[in-house]
Amino acid sequence: MLNDSTFCITTFGCQMNKHDTERIAGTLESLGSVRVDDNADADFSIFLTCCVREKADERLRGQVASMKNDPVRPGSPYGHRYVCIGGCIGQRDGEKIFKDLSNVDVVFGTHNMQALPHLLEEAIDSGEHRVEVVDGRAEFHDELPEDREHPWAAWLPITVGCNNFCSYCIVPYVRGREISRPIEEIADAAKAYVQQGVREISLLGQNVNSYGRDLYGEPRFAAVLDAVAASGVDRIRFFTSHPKDLTDEVIDRFATLPNLMPALHLAVQSGSNRVLSAMNRRYTVEHYLELVDKVRAARPDIALSTDLIVGFPGETEEDFLATKRLVETVGYSQVFTFIYSKRAGTPAAAIEDDAPHEVIQDRFDRLVDVVQKGAWAFNQHDLGATVPVLIEGTSKRDAAMVAGKSPKNQTVHARLPQGCSLDDLIGRIVDVRIDEARTWYLKGTLL
Template identity: 65%
Template sequence: MSSLSERTFCLYTYGCQMNEHDSERIAGMLESLGAIQVESVEDAEIAVFVTCCIREAADVRLMGQVASIKNIPLPSGSDLKKRMICIGGCIGQRDGQKLIDALPHVDVVFGTQNIEHLPLLLEEAIQEGDHRVETLESAATFSTDLPSKRVHPWAAWLPITVGCNNFCTYCIVPYVRGRERSRTLEDVVAEARSLVADGVREITLLGQNVNSYGRDLYGEPRFADVLRGVSATGVERIRFATSHPKDLTDEVIALFGELPNLMPALHLPVQSGSDQILKAMNRRYTADHYRGLVDKVRAVCPDISLSTDIIVGFPGETEEDFQATYDLVKSIGYSQVFTFIYSRREGTPAAKMEDTTPREVIQARFESLVDLVQDSAHEQNQRFAGRTLDVLIEGTSKRDGSMCTGHSPHNVTVHAKLPEGMAIERLQGTIVPVRIDEAKTWYLSGEIIRG
């Protein structure tokens, strides 16, 4: 019997969907060995942090949270001398032993390439009473080979690639996730079939750059083949993240008008509207090329919702550069924009770039862009008022337990009154028609249409 049997653990997950998927695999591994997942750290003998290092704030948050649980007593009945603290994910991969030096009460550090080794590292740390640190440069297997405990039985992450070959000058991901590797098309479709057989209604295909899927295996991208293969399984909803504009092909774009289960929502990070900044970022496309992609997508799917990422304050950004970004956002009409102030990451080329722009100037630019983004999101949502949308119900609203909440095909949050006498458990994981009565900036509200 594993020494982890009946040990309690909790998970803290930061960052991207790939980290969320890794956390599901970690939970699956630990539970397969008899461990029990709990919600509160007060009830946990083991705390596992799956981390992100894209922005500096993530480092600060991790240090604060790890420090904050140091002196929380173990749950009653535990025979451990102390709570076991494990740090994995991108910060674990990047820092390794440095984490132990900075946080001596951390017991295990593991990286992005060896999450399957966590149980052994944890057992050794418990038995020997000392630290365990292991990070690998590459992995022989995919984490998809591990057991999984999905957060929701009706929705699943399905990674098709890991790693990244793009080396955008601001981004640490290629250094902590490794070079891009693709799973075989047969493996991806087989897992999709298995998920559908298990009751999954929505599959989200994952990769640091899904559009370049297969280039390492087949010599050319075959993401369109993945979409067709997963669509043929009959799953009701398909989404994917994240796309790189330089690899979004006409063949993939055409599928938004052909595959009925490919949802009308596309996340297409632009990062900047300035060609000068895009070149400095090593993004390898121009603003006009990006606009052309949007035109093509809307030609085949006029009702599509677009979202993007934008960095404000990249080194050397002038007022003219920022205005080009502002104008691009205003002209495209996004439903959602994730805006970030540039965060310097050691080890990336951009970290060596000089910038003399005052912080208050960058902050003012950021705030003006946020105002524009809110206006755009509100405007985009008005098109849904009075329409009936199919909504995948996920649970009750955090603010009002009498309201259920879910997402529309366009990936917009939708709230609706629970039908009288109906428990949320009957609706969770089902797709129901909701008549939209009100369209706000970040959500829609309406009434479930009962047949």
């Protein structure tokens, strides 16, 4: 029934959602549906959603509501565009979505993406909406086919779910409890990717550092890194790390595994111990800085990135200044800054806070200024250096230039040499001499 149909996927949120997008695309393509880039050309408009912050909620509802009166694509065999909502908002809201967005036809959750084809077929047959959301699963599943965004790069999930229950975070409620994938399966998947020509593997989990506690009784993420490194892949990255579970064994791998890239995202969220306690983060600023020292001792050139929340309920000016000092002390390559977003059902949502929006916005702006100065200073270290860059495509700034990622996950631009085509370079790792270092990118010459 789905043969010769078309679909478009709009993805919000984290890397796990990006991987889920590849799996849904692979599933629908295996049934004869064709992926398109524009909802106007799609029979099935699929939204993979995030509910970590309110803005993602608002963007989804705005986009879906705006499609209500859009014409059906010319030549559609259905006479109707089917709107499907999955991911974290689908898991959280389920049937309630239809009350707010009457043009939605199918809702599914984070644990049952494989149900989308039959839900679509039932909606087409019946002319009525369909919803299927399940509470969780007992074991790891990653058996769906994939349509990867890039043939040279692969997401490799090693855990799903989260056991941390940070007081502000909705993820454990919509992604479920943590489930690890057996190391043997991870190693086999990595080997298969390398045989397919993958140059970079990114390991995924809400908290990769606690990998294996459910299977083996203790975290074994260092063993995962060893197994994936043994596949021979050129580059390994991982997302995301919780500081309370970062072990000395994992830190040591930055010194001993040459294909583990010198980049670590270590989300701190706040520089105030009082706020960290209220967030239920279960570490202190002092412990976090000890980890930073250990990581830099293992890999002096490592790029550290982090997440920070401004305006957590009860945050004082003193708390904010502690966060600002932390950023200045660590010297991050990149910081993702967010204004606190209240999420119904989380413990933090019940905390009363009367801080004026203007005060929070002012703190946010002051923090962004420090972050930008730090990112600029970090990039200056590579000025004049020769950097190996995995070419991903053309630059968004200039179609005559190629763009890719350095080992430290910096975006690097370089002019396409005369007589050389993008096809000659895309998916290859090439040397670039850095001639210019800006806040958010490097620019250089292909060697």
